Amino acid sequence: MIEEMRRTVHQISFDVLFxxxxxxxxxxxxxxxxxxxxxxxxxxxxxxQESQDIAQRKFFEETQYLPDVERYQRLEQLGEEQREAIEFGEGWYVNRGKIAYTRLAWLPSFEQRGVFWYPKGGYREWHSNFPYNEHTDRAGWRIYLVDVEEEGKSGFQYINKEGECTHCADKKGYANVFWLPHDRFFWHAVFSHTNRFSCGFHPLPHLNASIHDALLASSGL
Structure with a gap:
């Protein structure tokens, strides 16, 4: 059951997680x-909006369908998709298809993995977070708390085990939870046609059993 849980994207209410x-x-x-x-x-x-050039608009459009994984793997591994960050102030920067907050919290049992505001047209291009470098890329669970201005206009995309592009629509008051493996690629992306906010966390390994319990509780098992 655990291995099956690690091959899909789960949505868990904030109430269960908190x-x-x-x-x-x-x-x-x-x-x-x-x-x-x-x-x-x-x-x-x-x-x-002014910062989004033709290349970035193409990244946004490509979140809607299966990617050219060989191309995106090269981009991910070599870092060629990077753009110069534009400082907005108060710790916020435009970082490609989103506005990122760089003042991350320190927690004893979680690593905060990012705070992101996706305005209309915002995105995170296809990527796998594959641990090419285990010092910075770690396998394990990811929890992304999400809020959106309008439901039905944003979502988390991923390639499922059958190789299909799967859409996971964002829901107010719910987190997207998924497992990043160390032995295979888990390709995923984000797009938004509305204001979208997310906070990402990596639970440290000693919490894995607790995450499994939360997933079971959320599914009613």
Whole structure:
């Protein structure tokens, strides 16, 4: 059962996660409020839209269908998809298809893996997080707490075990949870046609059993 759980993307309510891992709630609420306040900053949104060139719009469009994995593997391994970050202030930067917050929290049992605002047209291109370098890329669970301005206009894309492009629509008050393996590629991407906010976490290995329990509780098993 555990291996099967590690081959799909799960959506777990914040209530289930926060009851088991209250430290996630403590990090989420202030960052979420900060994002809500920033959504009214039209100048930041305008600057983001201006930063999206033809190449980046192509990355966005390609999140909608199966990628050329050989091309994306080269981009991922060589870092050729990188763009110069544009500083917005207060710890926020435009980083390709999203606005990233760089002041990450320190937690004893989780690594915070990113805080991202995806305005309309935002994306994270196809990638696998494969551990080419185990010092920076670690296998294990990932938890992305997500909020969106409008449901039905954003989502998490991934290639399932049958090789199909699978869409996981974002839901308010739910986290996208998935396993990054060390022995195979798990290709995934994000797109948004609305304001989307996410906070990512990597639970340290001693929490794996607790994550499994949370997944079972969420599925009603």
């Amino acid at each position: 009851s088991r891992f209250p430290e996630l709630q403590a990090v989420w609420f202030p960052l979420h409020q900060k994002w809500k306040d920033l959504c009214t900053n039209t100048s930041w949104v305008d600057r983001f």
